[in-house]
Amino acid sequence: MAVYTEVDPDDLAALVARYDIGTVLSCKGIAEGVENSNFLLETTGGRFILTLYEKRVQASDLPFFVDLLGHLADQGCPVPAMIRDRNGEAIQQISGRAACIIQFLSGISLTHPTPAQCEAAGAALGAMHRAVASFPGARENSMGHLHWRGVAEATGDLDAVIPGLQAVVDTEFSWLDAHWPADLPAHVIHADLFPDNVLMLGNRVTGLIDFYFAATDYRAYDVAVTHASWTFSGDGAECDRQLARALMQGYAREITLTDAEIAALPLLARGASLRFLLTRAHDWVHTPADALVTRKDPAPFLNRLRRYQAADAASLFAA
Amino acid sequence: MAVYTEVDPDDLAALVARYDIGTVLSCKGIAEGVENSNFLLETTGGRFILTLYEKRVQASDLPFFVDLLGHLADQGCPVPAMIRDRNGEAIQQISGRAACIIQFLSGISLTHPTPAQCEAAGAALGAMHRAVASFPGARENSMGHLHWRGVAEATGDLDAVIPGLQAVVDTEFSWLDAHWPADLPAHVIHADLFPDNVLMLGNRVTGLIDFYFAATDYRAYDVAVTHASWTFSGDGAECDRQLARALMQGYAREITLTDAEIAALPLLARGASLRFLLTRAHDWVHTPADALVTRKDPAPFLNRLRRYQAADAASLFAA
Numbered sequence: 108m109a110v111y112t113e114v115d116p117d118d119l120a121a122l123v124a125r126y127d128i129g130t131v132l133s134c135k136g137i138a139e140g141v142e143n144s145n146f147l148l149e150t151t152g153g154r155f156i157l158t159l160y161e162k163r164v165q166a167s168d169l170p171f172f173v174d175l176l177g178h179l180a181d182q183g184c185p186v187p188a189m190i191r192d193r194n195g196e197a198i199q200q201i202s203g204r205a206a207c208i209i210q211f212l213s214g215i216s217l218t219h220p221t222p223a224q225c226e227a228a229g230a231a232l233g234a235m236h237r238a239v240a241s242f243p244g245a246r247e248n249s250m251g252h253l254h255w256r257g258v259a260e261a262t263g264d265l266d267a268v269i270p271g272l273q274a275v276v277d278t279e280f281s282w283l284d285a286h287w288p289a290d291l292p293a294h295v296i297h298a299d300l301f302p303d304n305v306l307m308l309g310n311r312v313t314g315l316i317d318f319y320f321a322a323t324d325y326r327a328y329d330v331a332v333t334h335a336s337w338t339f340s341g342d343g344a345e346c347d348r349q350l351a352r353a354l355m356q357g358y359a360r361e362i363t364l365t366d367a368e369i370a371a372l373p374l375l376a377r378g379a380s381l382r383f384l385l386t387r388a389h390d391w392v393h394t395p396a397d398a399l400v401t402r403k404d405p406a407p408f409l410n411r412l413r414r415y416q417a418a419d420a421a422s423l424f425a426a
Numbered sequence: 427m428a429v430y431t432e433v434d435p436d437d438l439a440a441l442v443a444r445y446d447i448g449t450v451l452s453c454k455g456i457a458e459g460v461e462n463s464n465f466l467l468e469t470t471g472g473r474f475i476l477t478l479y480e481k482r483v484q485a486s487d488l489p490f491f492v493d494l495l496g497h498l499a500d501q502g503c504p505v506p507a508m509i510r511d512r513n514g515e516a517i518q519q520i521s522g523r524a525a526c527i528i529q530f531l532s533g534i535s536l537t538h539p540t541p542a543q544c545e546a547a548g549a550a551l552g553a554m555h556r557a558v559a560s561f562p563g564a565r566e567n568s569m570g571h572l573h574w575r576g577v578a579e580a581t582g583d584l585d586a587v588i589p590g591l592q593a594v595v596d597t598e599f600s601w602l603d604a605h606w607p608a609d610l611p612a613h614v615i616h617a618d619l620f621p622d623n624v625l626m627l628g629n630r631v632t633g634l635i636d637f638y639f640a641a642t643d644y645r646a647y648d649v650a651v652t653h654a655s656w657t658f659s660g661d662g663a664e665c666d667r668q669l670a671r672a673l674m675q676g677y678a679r680e681i682t683l684t685d686a687e688i689a690a691l692p693l694l695a696r697g698a699s700l701r702f703l704l705t706r707a708h709d710w711v712h713t714p715a716d717a718l719v720t721r722k723d724p725a726p727f728l729n730r731l732r733r734y735q736a737a738d739a740a741s742l743f744a745a
Contacts, residue, residue, distance in 0.1 A: 115537055116534050116535075116536055116537060117538070131534060131627075132533070133532045133533060133534060133625075135457070135458060135466060136456060136458070137454045137455060137456050137457065138455030138456065138457055139455070147454060147456070147466055213451040213452045214451070214452060215435050215450060215452060215453050216435075217435055218432075218434055218435060306452075308450075
């Protein structure tokens with residue numbers, strides 16, 4: 108949850124006046140996105156999200172996100188595009204922060220997706236990958252596999268988080284370094300498509316949101332992140348084969364993965380599990396227990412890592 | 427800000443299905459109300475606030491609030507009435523909490539009201555007092571003047587909050603006890619009508635919200651709370667006579683205070699200042715600095731108390 112920065116009503120009225128979206132009717136801080144301050148803004152012209160970018164999103168990255176989301180929206184993907192003002196500007200300043208007024212999308216995030224909903228999410232991911240293929244932008248994946256050792260080092264004593272974690276992580280680093288594939292199809296990916304970041308109504312995807320980790324990486328890695336976050340029990344110990352198959356079938360409706368990508372999926376899913384295991388461990392250590400942001404338990408991603416290390420892991424990706 | 431409790435999408439769909447308000451389109455936690463978990467709920471039938479009541483609001487008080495807000499809404503006051511389901515029930519259960527689905531009201535809370543806006547707020551308070559006079563319900567004011575000593579004692583060392591505060595408070599208790607009026611016109615009042623709790627569009631009041639301190643007390647005390655919260659500089663040191671006159675003029679359009687009430691206003695405003703000084707001091711001491719809730723500085727209400735103690739205080743209430 109968030110809303111770190113307040114917005115003065117007069118400043119808000121002046122900001123909205125730059126756009127062709129009418130006048131302000133309501134503006135309520137919403138508890139969404141741990142990285143930014145978000146407001147649900149209602150004007151006489153409709154509903155919007157007003158996002159003020161806090162320290163985790165760099166202002167220099169904003170043009171990339173504006174372009175990416177504009178491209179995807181133009182291609183018919185249900186993403187929250189930034190609105191441009193009458194001068195064509197999408198990036199504004201308010202309360203001392205860079206800020207954007209963004210399309211509002213209906214839908215709610217699921218906590219317990221059904222197979223039909225996993226299939227829809229997989230298809231939405233595939234459709235997004237088809238749409239992004241023609242996007243010319245690029246961004247280094249600062250949360251990509253080359254950066255995970257740095258996260259581990261910045262965390263400090265991994266064994267204090269989960270006893271024995273340091274040895275597991277060291278072994279996994281060595282294995283991933285030795286086996287990481289060199290040239291799979293790559294383009295800008297979402298890289299964080301957890302159920303929280305998909306809005307649905309019934310079995311229909313109405314929004315793919317929170318692209319602030321989007322960066323250039325293997326598209327199959329995006330599939331692996333989505334697989335790891337949609338198809339497991341809450342403790343991460345069990346992968347539900349029915350959900351997994353539905354997810355992969357939905358994706359396959361839009362994208363035919365290459366043989367090399369299919370072969371790499373268990374490895375990429377080990378990498379994805381390690382990524383979230385490490386960032387959660389890092390935040391666990393560095394976030395006070397009573398801070399504004401809820402700390403997420405890293406242990407379920409250690410369990411996923413173990414599941415993807417098992418000899419039968421490839422079967423979890425059957426479509 | 428708040429949102430302490432999560433709502434499962436399936437539970438939400440089942441809750442909404444009890445009402446004639448269509449199906450869920452969106453539900454976002456909003457950063458409003460420090461006492462409860464609030465969500466902005468959009469359905470095919472409109473927009474609503476979903477409130478889950480946390481520990482500070484007693485479930486046994488909810489029927490009082492439902493009846494009060496229903497009465498005021500029926501009388502044409504812009505208050506957020508609780509919606510009743512097809513069985514006539516307004517109080518529900520979800521996520522282990524008592525919960526209500528409530529009318530959504532447009533408007534935003536002002537931080538720097540103008541005289542015209544103060545006049546509108548005063549008139550809205552007066553109109554609410556006219557409407558509530560026929561309300562048969564009653565509720566003891568657990569934040570009323572008989573309870574302030576208890577708040578002071580529960581705070582502990584007042585001098586640790588502001589040096590010298592204990593002596594100021596003790597002297598004020600003695601003076602208020604000796605002079606507190608005995609029989610002014612009383613009915614249910616809002617008791618917390620700070621600018622945060624008034625929604626406006628331009629100079630028009632579109633909502634009086636957050637009635638969870640509403641209780642039976644002197645109506646002139648409600649005027650005093652509103653005066654203290656709308657007409658002072660941020661540090662509480664100066665009362666803006668233009669804002670104050672506008673507020674009192676707006677109120678006088680709806681309600682003619684008795685001579686006894688007018689005479690009591692400076693005393694009641696001293697009481698109101700003491701009330702918020704003490705509750706803020708209490709929360710200052712008992713809220714961790716990095717907790718979810720922002721602590722509010724008590725000092726501006728000590729400054730208001732001093733201003734209302736001055737010999738010319740009666741003139742601040744001239745209409």
